[in-house]
Amino acid sequence: MEEIIFYSPIGYLLLQITKRGIYAVKKIEKGETTGSHPVAEMIKRYLEGEKVDFAKIPIDWSGYSPLQKKVLEKVREVPYGEWRSYSWVGKEIGLNYGWRYIGKVLSLNRTPIIIPCHRIIYKNKNLGGFTWGKEVKKFLLELEGISL
């Protein structure tokens, strides 16, 4: 497990990487930058407003159930600058009425930004919740040009 701490427009971020890929991204209050990593640089550029493609970054899925992984992989397919509802995700993966479970799965997401779960909001355009708080979610959506 490799750990990189770097500074971004939303604060210090801790990036955890295993042999299989990105394991987790965490927001921390204080810290000192501890070197760099290509993925850390991509996240930093993204948070500064640049359009970055995270699709090719490998993710360490260990700990997720098959269905949870399916949900998160579907969320990754949502293109930059667009948003989807929780029920859209549910229908896409074949849960006709079980979309309430989607919220549960997204709350388990260890890698915000890389898996853009901030692009999943209420149908009426209210924000749902977010691992790092609604303020960060709003920041990310406005960054991509989505008005609420």
Next chain:
DNA sequence: TTATTAAGCGAGC
């Protein structure tokens, strides 16, 4: 096997 849980949604007032 049962109870609890989670970041939603639409109907009806």
Next chain:
DNA sequence: GCTCGCTTAATAA
């Protein structure tokens, strides 16, 4: 605007 009822899979007891 607000309240209410509901679905699903995962986890714990």
